[in-house]
Amino acid sequence: DDQLKIRGMRVEPGEIEAVLARHPGLEASAVGVWRDAAGARLVGYTVWRDGDGGSGAERPDLREWLRRELPEHMVPSAWVTLDALPLTANGKLDRAALPVPDGRGGLPPEPPRTDAERDVAEVWREVLGVDGIGRDDGFFDVGGDSIRSLSVVAGLRRRGYRLDLQRLFTHQTVAELAAALTRGDGPGPADAPATEAFGLLGPEDLAKLTGGDR
Structure with missing residues (x-):
């Protein structure tokens, strides 16, 4: 009864x-779904022991924690840190009261400064359907995931940049990715993975990105 459908894949939050x-740093947690212009995405809600994780520094580690045991499509792309989970009068989780995800922790975004940063932010807006992306926003924090990363690579290549998936995953903010971009007319040896964005993924490559599901 609690199953959700995210981009055609069935997910059970439980x-x-x-x-x-089982994460040693968490006091409590919950998983919900949020629907916006970019579609449905999973959101993780966490209550950290003794306030740990409030800065968001542990969130990438939390994603890696989940990837050890779950396929990629079951890893939330947005996270919200709470002081406590909302409960009903009967003491059960009140999913309807879970807040809207905000990857910036409530801070206003700092606008992109360079042409490359503006290009990255614009491509993210097109792919994710999220307005007001700032230079310090992280791709996964604003709703990105492994599948949508392919569209980001394609979008930036159309604007004349050389980019591979590995660079997108290791430079996750707008500013970091923009600084790592180079201009070029075609893919070179280090840029070869970018061809995946144009539908040239093999079955094994796609399985690695999606945790074995297509």
Whole structure:
């Protein structure tokens, strides 16, 4: 009864919550779904022990924690840190009261400064359907995931940049990715993975990105 459908894949939040419950730094956690212009995405809600994780520094580690046991499509792309989970009068999780995800922690975004940063932010806006992306926003924090990363690579290549998927994953903010971009007319040896964005993924490559599901 709790199953969700995210981009055509069936997801049961309880399975994700069971893995999160084993994380030593978490006091409590929940998983919900948020729908916006970019479509449906999973959102993880965390209550850290003694306030740990409030800065968001542990969130990438939390994603890696989940990827050890779950396929990529079951890893939330947005995270919200709470002081406590909302409960109903009966003491059960009140999913309807879970807040809207905000990857910036409520801070106003700093606008892009350079042409490259503006190009990156614009491509993210086109792919994710999220307005007001700032230079310090992280790709996964504003709703990105492994599947949508292919569209980002394609979008930036159309604007004349050389980019591979690895660079997108290791330079996750707008500013970091923009600084790592180079201009070029075609893919070179280090740029070869970018051809995946044009539908040239093999079955094994796609399985690695999606955790075995297509």
